[in-house]
Amino acid sequence: MASTSLTFSLPQLRPTKHNHSESRRGAPALRLPVRRRVAASVSDRPAAPPAVVASPPGPGPDPKPKLPLRKIPGDYGLPLVGPLKDRQDYFYNQGRDEFFKSRIQKYGSTVYRANLPPGPFISQNPRVVVLLDGKSFPVLFDVTKVEKRDVFTGTYMPSTELTGGYRVLSYLDPSEPAHGKLKKLMFFLLKSRRDHVIPEFHSSFTQLFETLEADLAATGKAGFGDPSDQAAFNFLARALYGVNPADTKLGLDGPKLVGKWVLFQISPLLVLGLPKLVEDLVIHTFRLPPFLVKEDYKRLYDFFNSSSGSVLDEAERMGISREEACHNLLFATCFNSFGGMKIFFPNMIKWIGRAGGKLHNQLAGEIRSAVRDAGGKVTMAAMEQMPLMKSVVYEALRIDPPVPLQYGKAKRDLVIESHDAAYKVKEGEMIFGYQPFATKDPRIFERAEEFVGDRFVGEEGERLLRHVLWSNGPETENSTLGNKQCAGKDFVVLVSRLLVVELFLRYDSFDIEVGTSALGASVTLTSLKKASF
Numbered sequence: 001m002a003s004t005s006l007t008f009s010l011p012q013l014r015p016t017k018h019n020h021s022e023s024r025r026g027a028p029a030l031r032l033p034v035r036r037r038v039a040a041s042v043s044d045r046p047a048a049p050p051a052v053v054a055s056p057p058g059p060g061p062d063p064k065p066k067l068p069l070r071k072i073p074g075d076y077g078l079p080l081v082g083p084l085k086d087r088q089d090y091f092y093n094q095g096r097d098e099f100f101k102s103r104i105q106k107y108g109s110t111v112y113r114a115n116l117p118p119g120p121f122i123s124q125n126p127r128v129v130v131l132l133d134g135k136s137f138p139v140l141f142d143v144t145k146v147e148k149r150d151v152f153t154g155t156y157m158p159s160t161e162l163t164g165g166y167r168v169l170s171y172l173d174p175s176e177p178a179h180g181k182l183k184k185l186m187f188f189l190l191k192s193r194r195d196h197v198i199p200e201f202h203s204s205f206t207q208l209f210e211t212l213e214a215d216l217a218a219t220g221k222a223g224f225g226d227p228s229d230q231a232a233f234n235f236l237a238r239a240l241y242g243v244n245p246a247d248t249k250l251g252l253d254g255p256k257l258v259g260k261w262v263l264f265q266i267s268p269l270l271v272l273g274l275p276k277l278v279e280d281l282v283i284h285t286f287r288l289p290p291f292l293v294k295e296d297y298k299r300l301y302d303f304f305n306s307s308s309g310s311v312l313d314e315a316e317r318m319g320i321s322r323e324e325a326c327h328n329l330l331f332a333t334c335f336n337s338f339g340g341m342k343i344f345f346p347n348m349i350k351w352i353g354r355a356g357g358k359l360h361n362q363l364a365g366e367i368r369s370a371v372r373d374a375g376g377k378v379t380m381a382a383m384e385q386m387p388l389m390k391s392v393v394y395e396a397l398r399i400d401p402p403v404p405l406q407y408g409k410a411k412r413d414l415v416i417e418s419h420d421a422a423y424k425v426k427e428g429e430m431i432f433g434y435q436p437f438a439t440k441d442p443r444i445f446e447r448a449e450e451f452v453g454d455r456f457v458g459e460e461g462e463r464l465l466r467h468v469l470w471s472n473g474p475e476t477e478n479s480t481l482g483n484k485q486c487a488g489k490d491f492v493v494l495v496s497r498l499l500v501v502e503l504f505l506r507y508d509s510f511d512i513e514v515g516t517s518a519l520g521a522s523v524t525l526t527s528l529k530k531a532s533f
Helices: 081-093 096-107 137-141 177-192 194-219 225-241 254-269 276-285 290-307 309-318 322-355 357-373 387-399 458-467 489-506
Strands: 111-115 127-131 405-410 414-417 422-425 430-434 507-517 520-530
Touching (some): 096 111, 127 137, 137 405, 137 430, 177 194, 177 322, 194 225, 194 489, 194 520, 225 254, 254 276, 254 290, 254 322, 290 322, 309 322, 322 507, 322 520, 357 387, 357 489, 387 458, 387 489, 489 507
Parallel strands (some): 127 430
Antiparallel strands (some): 111 127
């Protein structure tokens, strides 16, 4: 929640649509109605407080590599010329995935040197060591080996004018004293509001489904993105702060304001569909001036400042000023949590929709049976009895992670191993990993490029969870005060499961069209088949 999600609400520009309607099999024979009550607790047991982790011991020398030592291939080219050429390839000539794939083929290595955007004149040093396999990538999570200070957005850092003059939690290294305090505050927020998550999700996303049904009835199609954004923002405000934005001065403007604010932070990393020369000059070469979103940010800040009284009181008890705490709560809620839902929910719907009727029927049967057995309640315990549903969420996080880019700066001379060789990285070098390649590593996953809904079902499947890395750490590990794993890791998994549960309690199946947007999938629903059993 507070550390990882580089996702946000931005304009969807000229999506190209492809029809992915699937034939449907008949529903299972069981036809008992599900009379459901929404449980008022995230968990049947009180959540344990997050562990306080002491600073790791000082690192010793790396052991001698077992694999042959190889010089890191690749080069950075001439100053200015090399970074500009690589930027053109990354954004326009090749595109991001082909940029990385072509260099793997060129160098015969998943570890190599390259320049990454934005480069001149926003980033002073675009040079990185690229990691593109599941074995080398996890070094980016080891805070004894890499420093995470000011690398959240990569080789540049947005102006702190966009965050009230503060370096917020996502930009702090665990070695900095403020990191532990601020992350502890995020844990406090999540724990103190845990009883509100499930009922508020049901309320907000029921409104989403009603909107989609009305749009389908009126036009035969329903865009998923904008209604989902509104539902997600409303849910976060209600669940985490007990406030309905529509009843405040903010009204329904939250998603729009967040989108504009985040655009000013990460525009150097995006392709928005503008004319190439204009776009490259305006958003990749120079920073957008923060004063243009100053009033928008103030509206968001005022909303969180007036809605977060008890959390801000706790912040003061921890030694954090109310102002700094509020800017961090805003960032964690809007950039990290809302952003994660903004990009991941359409992606997950895309993959489930493409999987077709067989998976839909299996999910509907499993989910409705478990809820029925729980007395019609949606609870954490009930969801633990849904192994296919849980696997589907993990598989979507694996194949389309909402945090594709990870950075860290080597704290000392390192030896990093891929599957085939070992490489020396010098202290101070920037290390970069492209997560979709690490989590689709064919040396780790069979059918790595395919969406396999039941991939993580059973003991063998559960063992693979250590290779699901979306949260800035393995899925099998926990977020602590001493690491950079997302403070809201379990929260994001929970709300993603809730979306699938709510969807298949209400519908047997659905059809979609999928296009592209600046941030990933643009999903349009073409049918919703209401629950028949």
